Amino acid sequence: MSEVTDHLVTPIAPEGWTCPAPLRDRPRVVMGHGGGGALSAELVQQIFAPAYGGEALAQMGDAAAVTLGGARLAFSTDSYVVRPLFFPGGSIGDLAVNGTVNDLAMRGARAAYLSCGFILEEGVELDVVSRVAEALGAAARTAGVEVATGDTKVVESGHGDGIYLNTAGIGLVPTGVDLRPERVVPGDVVIVSGAVGVHGVAIMSVREGLEFGVEIESDCAALGSLVEAMLAVTPDLHVLRDPTRGGLAAALNEIAQASGTGVVLQERAVPVPAAVANACAILGLDPLYVANEGKLVAFVPREHADAVLAAMRAHPLGREAAVIGEAVDTHPGMVVARTGLGGTRVVDLPIGEQLPRIC
Amino acid sequence: MSEVTDHLVTPIAPEGWTCPAPLRDRPRVVMGHGGGGALSAELVQQIFAPAYGGEALAQMGDAAAVTLGGARLAFSTDSYVVRPLFFPGGSIGDLAVNGTVNDLAMRGARAAYLSCGFILEEGVELDVVSRVAEALGAAARTAGVEVATGDTKVVESGHGDGIYLNTAGIGLVPTGVDLRPERVVPGDVVIVSGAVGVHGVAIMSVREGLEFGVEIESDCAALGSLVEAMLAVTPDLHVLRDPTRGGLAAALNEIAQASGTGVVLQERAVPVPAAVANACAILGLDPLYVANEGKLVAFVPREHADAVLAAMRAHPLGREAAVIGEAVDTHPGMVVARTGLGGTRVVDLPIGEQLPRIC
Structure with missing residues (x-):
């Protein structure tokens, strides 16, 4: 695949984005600092890691791997600020369970216990709180995880947005499982568990009142059992x-x-539902950059790829699993897509998030 | 102590408070729902526990006790919404470490790992974020706990208040340690580790620009090593x-x-610094209801009380430890104070919190 780098085209920055710059040029927090892209990484690397980063934080995975009392644990947290609180296919309560359960699953751990912290805005209807709590409970039962501990704070009207949630989770990492990017080698097969871009478009459609001809439901789901399979x-x-x-x-x-390592992505192999493709075309979004909440991407040793793919397709959450690329020894650290037209393009780390507050 | 109930006086509700009522009569969240009193308990009992409560949540302790991979763990979370972010004696970063470390310590566990979730408001200065992160890191090093995993979200200006934080923590519970209220028996000696009311008054003084003649610093501290002693x-x-x-x-x-069980509190034995007493007198607050962030209260078998008190006084965070009462078999479930004048009064569970957003 060494020829890939010979055909690089200049990546086109999404409209309105500027190039990354050190934090010193941005004295204040902008929405993109919460987007999970380059700005978020800057915040971690320049502020959080120097202030309190240790060995576990340096792993920079979806969850930390720690050992306690002889048990190998995965430990993770996410706050949830999605707007609106309810959307087609889920709610902030579902997200708060599935997001953290999935972070643990990405370490190979089945989530055992969750913590749950509510930050409520004064004046929000208790009925809304109740519906979120019920969604959270239902999602926890589906995922097989127990909410073990919680906390509630209230802030004055005008200092919140109804409900913010935080969950942290712990789970056991099975013996012999060691999932981390450092283990990727050229030749690894890249598999995605299903169609991409659905969650972000579902949020966008309901938030902006857009109609795309067909209702798009979030893919929000707990992936623990798929990872086990x-x-x-x-x-x-x-x-x-x-x-x-x-x-x-x-x-x-x-x-x-x-x-x-480098990654080559076969763009046409990435499953994108027609409704998502259409919505992205209308909104000027790239489906590769749109958030998912019930999908995973796996780097699998080549000799196991067929069997893993078959196991995924046999699982309800992996029916549309597909091989979408491979790890390569050229262009280390860079993701390059082979486009449908036979060209190539660099797939950059986004600066921020195209759609703020999607989780 | 059976005579205590004969002398009960009617408790006087703090001004502006109403009697507790079921949630159905309050269709919206009020500040008191975050106050850690009767309204918070209603929220848990009527909404959260039915929606997702299990065995661990039912313990209703500062931290849940769970077993995972053979390890006995304490697991806890708190969100922090204190206003202002910096106050005499600490900051939201110190609170976020010490509050969760202390919740684990109340189970007898030394905190091992923390998660840390920031909810930043768009527009907050990165320098402020940096100072909070540094305070958090310094507090973690003092407490001997590692921040293992984190998350950052950003909300639009006008939907937050600079910085909200959440931490969750895990720690090992030592063999033979089983701290929970069900173990309290009449005759247990009640010990407090030092002066009460300091944190709340420190926050109030800086928030309202009040001067009490002397600056009152928060007692915010990590109690893990005191509990170990x-x-x-x-x-x-x-x-x-x-x-x-x-x-x-x-x-x-x-x-x-x-x-x-019942609790009899010797009101004059409770250590209240003069500055706190004066401030409370001015503000119309009762020091018994004002928040602390570096104190603990212990129910100790009578035969160990002297030795435990001596060990506490030998520790820097327990120098002012004092016996303040005992558990009794009369008036079960009720706290009664013997006042300085020889009378008694019921000490009720507060409805909400006298000072909102003190942690």
Whole structure:
């Protein structure tokens, strides 16, 4: 694949985005700092890691891997600020369970316990709080995880947005499982578990009142059992990631950068539903950069790829799983897409997130 | 102590408070729902527990006790919405570490790992974010806990208040340690680790620009090492609690209700610094209800009380430890104070919090 770099075309920056710059040129927080892209990474690398980063934080995975009392644990947290609170296919309550459960699953861990912190805005209807709590409970039961501990704070009207949630989760990492980008080697096969871009477009459609001819429902789901099915084929998967904020593009870039290998993406192989493609065309979005909440991307040793793909397709959450590319030894740290027209383009790490507050 | 109930006086509700009522009569969230008192308990009992409560959540302790991979873990979370972000003696970064570390310590666990979720408001200065992160890092190093995983979200200007933080923590519970209110028996000695009311008054003074003649600094501190010193005397302490929101009154009421024993408090024995007493007199507050962030209250078997008290006084964070009361078999579930004048009064669970957003 060494010829790929010979055909690079200049990446076109999405409209309105500027090039990354050190934080010192941006003295204030902007929405993009929460987008899971280059600005978020800057914040972590320049402020958070120097202030309190240790060995576990330096792993920079979806979840930290820690050992406590002889148990190998995955530990992760996310805050949820999605707007609106309810959207086609889910709610902030579903997201708060599935997002954290999936972060643990990306370490190979089945989530065991969640914590749950509510930040309520004064004046929000208790009925809304109740509906969110019920959605959270239903999602936890589906995922097989127990909410073990919680906290509630209230802020004055005008200092919140109805409900913000935080969950943290812990789960056991099975023996022999060691999922991290450093294990990726050239030749690894890249598999995505299904259609991309659905969650972001679902949020956008309801938030902006857009109609795309057909209602698009979020793919929000807990991936623990899918990951278990994959690990049953072989514990030797190399890395898993759920392409949430920043979409597939951000997930692949993070893996490429952390592993030091290149990634070649066969753009036509990426499953994009027609409704998502149409919506993205109207909105000027690239489906590779749109967030997912019930999908994963896996880097699998070539000899296991067929069996893992078959196991995924046999699972309800992996029916549309597809091989979408491979790890290569050329262009280390870089993701390059082969386009439908036979050309290539660099798939950059996004600066921020095209759609703020999608999770 | 059976005579206590004969002398009960009618408790006087703090001004502006109404009697508790079921949630159905309050269709919207009010500030008091975040106050750690009766309204918070209603929210948990009527909405959260039915929606997603399991065995661990039902413990209703500062932290949940769970078992994972053979390890006995304490697991806890708190969100922090204190206003202002910096106050005499600390900041939201210190609180976010010490609050969660202390919740784990109240289970007897030394905090091992923290998660950290930032919800930033668009427009907040990065320098402020940086100072908070540095305070958080310094507090974590002091407490001997590692920040293992994190998350950042950004909300639009006008939907936050600079910085909200959430931390969750996990730690190992030592063998033989089983701290929970159900273990309290009549005769247990109640010990507080030092002066009460300091944190709440410190926040109030800076928030409202009040001057009390002397600057009152928050007592915000991590209590892990103090708890270890106490458990070194005997692992058989019955229950510990950090009297944060709702103060000593809320902590004692929660223990009385969960244990089904009564508590008699010797009001004159409770250490209240003169500056706090003066400030409370001016503001119309009761020091028993004012929040602390570096204190604990312990229910200790009578035979170990002297030794535990001595161990506490030998520790820098327990120098002013004092016996303040005992558990009794009369008035089960109720806290009664013997006043300085020889009378008694019921110390109720507060409805909300006298000072909103103190942590």
